[in-house]
Amino acid sequence: MIKEERYLRANIPLKIYGLSEKSVTITFGSAVDSGLLDLITNFNQLLLDNPFSGLITTVPAYTTLTVVYDPLTVKLSDLPGEACFEKVSAHLNKIAEIKIEKSEAIANQLVIPVCYGGDFGKDILTVANANNLTQSEVVDIHTAGHYTIFMIGFVPGFAYMGGMDDRLSTPRKQMPAAKIPAGSVGIAGNQTGIYPMETPGGWQIIGRTPLKMFDVNRKQPSLLGGGDRVSFKAIDQAEFNAYAEIGI
Missing domain, CATH: 3.30.1360.40 (Gyrase A; domain 2)
Incomplete structure (x- = not known):
């Protein structure tokens, strides 16, 4: 029934x-x-x-x-x-065919800390140059956005997020990198996403989060799920290290 x-x-x-x-x-x-x-x-x-x-x-x-x-x-x-x-x-x-009333899906709201640029985001200059922006403007625009996770795929826990400002839209790399570190935040076209584990990839990497995006020891291994809403918060190296020490 x-x-x-x-x-x-x-x-x-x-x-x-x-x-x-x-x-x-x-x-x-x-x-x-x-x-x-x-x-x-x-x-x-x-x-x-x-x-x-x-x-x-x-x-x-x-x-x-x-x-x-x-x-x-x-x-x-x-x-x-x-x-x-x-x-x-x-x-x-x-x-x-069930006659039911429309209701809004209840989504999780998450704020992801990210250390932008430097060794954590070596492609941020590529994104900036492609869009006639400074690196600081890339960070400001990226952290001002509110993103929706449309699907999880590619590798376990990789979240494809829509809602990115068109001013940051940048093509994928012509030659994918052999190793993208876990937690790397990237841009491909008009999407942004986070690599949950070390893997090859072709997205433009602009920063890295210290959060564990995928952990098999958690009841829910993937930190993010389809329909979740995400925003990003810029942090510095010291804050990144503090998060990493806690092991969140």
């Missing part, structure tokens, strides 16, 4: 396509914006609150929601239809 809750209704026909033998993807739109993010976030929560037999996990993205399931369990379920795609689609469309 479907449980009704106060989430944002998907009041458009669902566009569902098979991704593999054990997953389908729902396309909610084509433009990346906060309204679409709320729709995907709330529909995802509604599905998790009302799972079908065989549901394994869901993967929200910029404009889509991928639903992963166990084919054998779905096949043996009492969902209407013959093939797994038909059965899963039937449940998803039933979710979409």
Whole structure:
């Protein structure tokens, strides 16, 4: 039985396509914006609150929601239809038809301390020169923004954030770096993001946070999640070291 809750209704026909033998993807739109993010976030929560037999996990993205399931369990379920795609689609469309009131998703608000420039942000001059700004103006603009996490991907805990001021928009590096340190704050196009662990990468690195963005020993390993709201606070080297000593 479907449980009704106060989430944002998907009041458009669902566009569902098979991704593999054990997953389908729902396309909610084509433009990346906060309204679409709320729709995907709330529909995802509604599905998790009302799972079908065989549901394994869901993967929200910029404009889509991928639903992963166990084919054998779905096949043996009492969902209407013959093939797994038909059965899963039937449940998803039933979710979409629930008459519920619109509500705003409750998002976590986080302030991320960042030490900009120097050895922590060697590409800040690249960003400044690309946009006819000084390095100080890059920091001022970046810390004045309010960002929304649209998706987690690439590596565990890597948050893709929208809402960056167009004055900081800078292309990715032509040649990716072999090692980007954990905590590095970067810019790629009109997005900003934080590398949660050391990994190769092509974003323009403007600073680094001392916070542990991903820690397998935490109950929730990733510090950031889809739909969270983020702002940045500039700190100096001494403050960076103080945070690092605490081991947050």
